[in-house]
Amino acid sequence: MKKTKELRNLINSEKLGFIMEAHNGLSAKIVEEAGFKGIWASGLSISAAMGVRDSNEASWTQVLDVLEFMSDATSIPILLDGDTGYGNFNNARRLVKKLEQRDIAGVCIEDKQFPKMNSFINGQLQPMADIEEFCGKIKAMKDTQTDDDFLIVARVEAFITGRGLDEALRRAEAYRKAGADAVLIHSKRPDIMEIEAFMKEWAGRLPVVIVPTKYYLTPTVKFRELGVSLVIWANHNLRSSIEVMKQVSRRIYQEESLIHIEKNVATMEEVFRLQGAEELEAAEQQYLPASHSGTNQGI
Numbered sequence: 659m660k661k662t663k664e665l666r667n668l669i670n671s672e673k674l675g676f677i678m679e680a681h682n683g684l685s686a687k688i689v690e691e692a693g694f695k696g697i698w699a700s701g702l703s704i705s706a707a708m709g710v711r712d713s714n715e716a717s718w719t720q721v722l723d724v725l726e727f728m729s730d731a732t733s734i735p736i737l738l739d740g741d742t743g744y745g746n747f748n749n750a751r752r753l754v755k756k757l758e759q760r761d762i763a764g765v766c767i768e769d770k771q772f773p774k775m776n777s778f779i780n781g782q783l784q785p786m787a788d789i790e791e792f793c794g795k796i797k798a799m800k801d802t803q804t805d806d807d808f809l810i811v812a813r814v815e816a817f818i819t820g821r822g823l824d825e826a827l828r829r830a831e832a833y834r835k836a837g838a839d840a841v842l843i844h845s846k847r848p849d850i851m852e853i854e855a856f857m858k859e860w861a862g863r864l865p866v867v868i869v870p871t872k873y874y875l876t877p878t879v880k881f882r883e884l885g886v887s888l889v890i891w892a893n894h895n896l897r898s899s900i901e902v903m904k905q906v907s908r909r910i911y912q913e914e915s916l917i918h919i920e921k922n923v924a925t926m927e928e929v930f931r932l933q934g935a936e937e938l939e940a941a942e943q944q945y946l947p948a949s950h951s952g953t954n955q956g957i
């Protein structure tokens with residue numbers, strides 16, 4: 659099945675679905691091997707892994723290059739966190755064209771202004787997009803996709819910017835009418851209150867996606883009860899790797915030795931496995947003349 663169809667099925671299914679953050683080819687592969695049916699290409703994580711801020715400091719084509727590696731390394735669908743679409747309707751529709759070429763299954767755009775800032779940094783101070791302008795962007799993106807199953811998710815930042823339920827509903831409804839396939843409703847509260855209020859009024863008009871980074875204490879069963887379609891675990895591969903890399907680097911620096919490290923890190927064999935080294939060996943058998951035999955001796 660095409661990746662676009664798989665993502666659409668995941669979000670349209672009666673069952674609550676889950677996708678997990680990745681930020682490069684390796685983490686994308688790890689997400690797939692864990693059993694997830696989809697990948698969240700997180701703007702925060704991709705930018706952090708590049709060592710820059712989640713404020714469109716990495717150019718959109720640099721993000722595209724990362725996505726290409728993620729897509730090539732995996733067989734499950736990828737939903738891109740497309741920030742604001744990297745500009746106006748014209749930039750956003752060109753993004754759709756480039757994503758389809760790389761077999762990305764969908765993109766989420768948020769109703770803020772370019773350059774954006776992560777929602778958890780002074781969210782209440784962030785300017786929102788004009789509703790009509792954002793609707794035009796959604797329409798342009800929908801008109802550009804060539805695969806009907808490519809997914810456009812409209813992310814509503816009304817709660818993040820402190821505007822409340824009425825504004826969240828007004829925006830979500832406008833984006834639905836503009837053609838969005840699903841709505842992502844974001845909240846920075848430590849509880850489910852805003853999401854719950856939204857879900858009750860929204861009443862299933864379109865599938866709803868949530869990102870429970872801040873309300874992580876809410877049991878998942880509650881998301882099911884509210885009728886949420888898709889949960890994004892948005893940044894936990896990035897954050898876990900930061901923690902482990904800090905510990906390992908510090909310890910090797912202090913001890914000037916690997917003695918206490920080796921048993922706590924992935925084996926070299928595991929690295930080679932994740933890279934698909936075996937496939938290359940088999941290909942060499944098939945394609946390299948015997949006189950060139952031995953890994954990578956053909957060059």
Ligand code: SPV
Nearest residue numbers: 700701702703739777892
């Ligand atoms: C991301 O993962 O980059 C997101 C989710 O957009 S959040 O960081 O919660 O804004």
Ligand code: MG
Nearest residue numbers: 700701702739
């Ligand atoms: Mg983001």
